[in-house]
Amino acid sequence: SQQGEEDPQALSIQEGENATMNCSYKTSINNLQWYRQNSGRGLVHLILIRSNEREKHSGRLRVTLDTSKKSSSLLITASRAADTASYFCATDMNTGFQKLVFGTGTRLLVSP
Amino acid sequence: DSGVTQTPKHLITATGQRVTLRCSPRSGDLSVYWYQQSLDQGLQFLIQYYNGEERAKGNILERFSAQQFPDLHSELNLSSLELGDSALYFCASSVASQGRGGELFFGEGSRLTVL
Numbered sequence: 001s002q003q004g005e006e007d008p009q010a011l012s013i014q015e016g017e018n019a020t021m022n023c024s025y026k027t028s029i030n031n032l033q034w035y036r037q038n039s040g041r042g043l044v045h046l047i048l049i050r051s052n053e054r055e056k057h058s059g060r061l062r063v064t065l066d067t068s069k070k071s072s073s074l075l076i077t078a079s080r081a082a083d084t085a086s087y088f089c090a091t092d093m094n095t096g097f098q099k100l101v102f103g104t105g106t107r108l109l110v111s112p
Numbered sequence: 113d114s115g116v117t118q119t120p121k122h123l124i125t126a127t128g129q130r131v132t133l134r135c136s137p138r139s140g141d142l143s144v145y146w147y148q149q150s151l152d153q154g155l156q157f158l159i160q161y162y163n164g165e166e167r168a169k170g171n172i173l174e175r176f177s178a179q180q181f182p183d184l185h186s187e188l189n190l191s192s193l194e195l196g197d198s199a200l201y202f203c204a205s206s207v208a209s210q211g212r213g214g215e216l217f218f219g220e221g222s223r224l225t226v227l
Contacts, residue, residue, distance in 0.1 A: 035216075042114060043202070048215055
């Protein structure tokens with residue numbers, strides 16, 4: 001079963017706009033990670049936020065984490081056509097050894 | 113290039129057959145993970161190995177098995193294949209040890225088609 005559920009399932013925006021994706025999860029976590037996947041390719045790590053952190057930035061990416069609500073959001077600012085991809089959140093559950101469970105993903109389409 | 117190598121990239125086989133997927137992790141990574149990605153099930157965690165030992169198990173069918181060898185490469189064996197086993201199978205590696213979660217580095221996947 002999926003630990004994370006992402007919302008929306010699909011998002012279509014114009015270049016230059018911001019894109020926000022949300023992730024909700026069910027159990028306590030060590031950290032939450034966001035990955036990007038271009039169609040049919042391997043996933044690429046974007047950013048990791050630990051359970052004791054509330055916000056993290058990396059370039060045009062901003063991630064927030066609310067452990068009380070068991071939710072996270074990924075904001076991509078000033079989107080580019082090259083940002084078109086699927087984005088997944090992954091939760092590292094508090095089980096000792098790392099076990100990343102991925103959400104259902106958001107398909108982002110950025111039109112020129 | 114993530115540094116994780118998976119072979120074969122594509123595989124077409126028939127129902128009832130057995131296949132082996134191979135993964136070489138990034139140099140220095142001790143953990144190997146296997147994931148299955150299909151349209152209807154999303155990205156499912158199958159199994160994790162750390163330095164040759166099984167550490168975590170997910171939704172892995174009894175028809176599937178995996179191992180990690182002393183040189184740290186891993187193999188995923190899929191037997192008695194069914195149409196529903198058609199999917200992308202990803203291997204990922206990390207330096208993760210107990211209590212130190214970090215990012216995973218994914219290979220490009222092995223696309224299995226069962227006819």
